[in-house]
Amino acid sequence: MACTLDGHRAEIAALLVPAIAALGSETLSVEAADLPGRVAAAQLPALLPIPAFTNSQMDGYAARSAELSGASNEHPVVLPLGFTAAAGDRQIELLPGTVSPVMTGAVIPAGADTVVPVEATSDGVFGQLVRAGEGGPTGSATFTAPSEPGRFIRPVGQDLQAGALVAEAGARLTPTLIGALAASGVREVAVRRKLRVLVCTTGNELMGGTAQAGRIPDSNSPMLAAALRGYGAQVDTLRLPDDAQALGLALEAQARQVDLILTVGGISAGAYEVVREALAPRGGSFHHVALQPGGPQGFAQLDGTPVLCFPGNPVSALLSLELFLAPALRQLAALPEPVPEPYELAAEVHSPAGKHQVRRALLEQGKVRVLDPGSHLVHDLARADALVHIPVGVEQLAAGTTIDVWRMNV
């Protein structure tokens, strides 16, 4: 009797648990090209507050609000200039009875409690400015309105205090989180090591040569490798002919180098099922899941490394990855599980008795149109907008029925 979809899912999930739990961590720079999408392996506290110091939000004049409280058009307040503070300068002191020109991002001078934008003064533009150490400042600025305390001042730690968590362990490092880490003075981040996966495709038909000679391109290697890399895995590929003995030895040698092996093809009912022939004597288990496509399935362990054996038809191989492996990969990458959306069927659909069928589908004019079920139709797989699941026990669905669809290829 065929194994159920849920039964096989549970077996594969259990097989993957130790491999995933054993993944260590590595340290990457916040500048590393490889950091986006990685997952924090530890709590990440801020080393600096954000903002790092109290600074100006505007190009203008740092002042004492009390000295401007009586300013109006009728009674302008004219104050002499102190030294100028630019972004990157050390903090200067604002002498009573003066204002200091400040630029956006400059440390607020000691003694100042407000900033007046340069265009809000009646002069409108900066005159001759002098930085600390460059001689004595001259000139003045004219104010025609009060400026309340704190105005255009960005206080230290307003966004995050030093020591507070920028990210929890297990957080996915998005571009914005990487920006916040860098702003908080974090230079290096401990992240989960990537899952190293070997994708091994099998079959003499993949060994190069023309279609006239019965040869085809290996589409499963690049497709599965791309899908795995999309989930953050580090992937190597190996393409082998139909030689069970060589395959068994090659997989044994590779098992120590990687965290997971995927084999593709060579597991169904043919005369040259090299994956089954190589792995069954090594304790592998092969059975038929009540699933279409993706019926033939297998798994094994080599040297403690899990081996998942997917069927060779390209749609079957990709959907096997999606059904059996992707949930664990999403968990590792801290990605959410996809959420289905309800759609009305554009036309009647039939599904084989006793099988959970997964159909590719197009979303057109607010309805879902289910495509041909063939597991060799790799271009249909590529142009599909969504997957539709038709569970065991449902053999026919009428046009107009509302069903769940899972978006794909987005």
Ligand SMILES: Nc1nc2c(c(=O)[nH]1)N[C@H]1C(S)=C(S)[C@@H](COP(=O)(O)OP(=O)(O)OC[C@H]3O[C@@H](n4cnc5c(N)ncnc54)[C@H](O)[C@@H]3O)O[C@H]1N2
């Ligand atoms: N008598 C039976 N025959 C088949 C059964 C069955 O139950 N009884 N199941 C069918 C189903 S369903 C599937 S799926 C396939 C699975 O077969 P294998 O996993 O043994 O895969 P292969 O025979 O090696 O290949 C199947 C198909 O896919 C093509 N292929 C394989 N690898 C690649 C690749 N890397 N890139 C592109 N295409 C690939 C291969 O040429 C075959 O056409 O078995 C059915 N048969």
Ligand code: MOO
């Ligand atoms: O399971 Mo096969 O994948 O139906 O073609």
